[in-house]
Amino acid sequence: MTGNLGRTESIALLGISGTPVIIEASVNDGLPGIDIVGLPDTAVSESRKRIRAAISNLGITLTSRRVTVNLLPGGVKKVGTAFDLGIAVAILAAEGLFPAERARGIVHCGELGLDGRLHPVRGVLPSVLAGLRSGFTRFVVPRANAAEARLTGDAVVCGAGNLAEVVNTLGGHVPVPLLPAVESVDTDALPPAATHDLADVQGQDDARHGLEVAAAGGHHLLMTGTPGAGKTLLAGCLPGLLPALDEEAACEVVALRSLDGTLDVSAGLDRTPPFEAPHHRTTAAAMVGGSKPGMIGVFSRAHRGVLFMDEAPEFSRDVLEALRQPLENGRCDIHRAWGSVVLPSRFQLVLAANPCPCGAGIGSSSRCRCTPLNKRRYRNRLSGPLLDRVDIQLELMPLGPADLHSAQPREGSAEVAGRVAAARERQTARYRELEWSANAQAPGSWLREAFEFRRSETAPLDSALERGVLTMRGYDRVIRIATTLADLDGRNRPGADDLLSALLLRIREGT
């Protein structure tokens, strides 16, 4: 019986997590044809037509019997064209083209063309990562995806150009057609967003400091200021200040890009934090992602990096409210008609807003003609619960001639990044063996317990809490910022001064 049974492995992806799938093929008496069972979607069901054509175009004649392909476990939804290769290999193993046991334990992934060539698919890297986690070490992927699959280093990857090559490495003898392999992935990767250097920023010393604190502690940031004050420029400096991603984070980012089809592997494992600046008319569905399986949103594209929302009050209310879950939990739990998926989306949020609809309502010589009602309506678009989650709130004053012509050279990003890195190291040491690694994620209760503040130190905070200027969540956020301030200064415990400066970074004046 084992003679006409073939078996190999593949991975079913859901978001960036994958489940190992066993592909079984059995050849039995019956009318010729291929049946695929085990919860396949349309693309997987269609694969039998591609596979039949590919196999016969390689000059292989299948025995005229019934082939039943089973995808185990039956409860997991199988989506997409990446199962083609695994199904073809299982069928050919069942047909006895090579010793059937040789295909076992090898994860196959790839889309078949009608000529038997392998075409690249999305999500190869997350598949490989999931396979490694499940204990598989050998992977066969389309040649165009091989570089991507090798990014992790641990996997033994075979990049095949053609189904015939795969069959021959498994011990078959099939003439390999003289077709050039599909070598490149059509990536939608955009050139990396131009990151600016802090040296380009004129004036705005308070904002520069605020940005440094945000970078050092991973705090969310809101900048309010007139058009032209340098909000966009400052936000563009942030990725340059952040420390490079560690191996795990970089793998997550690359896995998400692979799923999105925007991965560029030419530079190896990219360790720069992502920077996403969506247009303010972007819909909530596009931000969250998951409208269809395998689709990720802007929140997930900014995972482990920076999400910059310019003109934040202009975003639709749905989008702003959708921010809450990723801000709190670092992920989006999405439930749709097609199923459920969890997309990682732990980003640092940078919001930029004008002080009022006309943009001039700040500073001494205000030319603003907005009515108080208009101003309030504009400001209220950013809801209280959202602003409560934004640690640092800065006001940018319009530039004066003195700022422009200042002779004193500006500090560049590299110097600031050095201080940020030192502060991050301090945090890593403090939170060793804990679930979080940056001040922005540290629970307030843990910090309060660790630092044992005296009454005299927290007096300004207590009175702000009493007056209702601070919520309890805001109180904890002030402590977090204070901790970052101390880290930047090279001290392990924030003092009364730090708490007071932190309070000033947190509360918007004049609102």
Added chain:
Amino acid sequence: MDTKTLGRRGELIAVEHLIDQGWEIIATNWRCRHGEIDVIADDGDSLVFVEVKTRTSARAGHPLEAVTAGKIATMRGLALRWLAEQPEWIPRFRIDVIGILWNGGRPEISHVRDAR
């Protein structure tokens, strides 16, 4: 040889093949307005409706591949019509498919029992 003659010869070969196996042929080429059943036979155990498909070569695919699920469903409908015309009650029946590759005069027979 045109397809009609080929089909006719294939059916004759199929009938011979069934008789060799000791089946009793009840009818051949039974027609009604909905279609035709090539062979109706008794294999000693149950009544069998047989569809015969003949092709000169496997270039356009094996003859068995041309028998689709839709064709089997039509056969089932025809079988029920034939059964309805019979005076006595027939407790069970099945549908078989015989594919014949002509191979230039050395026919190759494949017989699928209980096709679904």
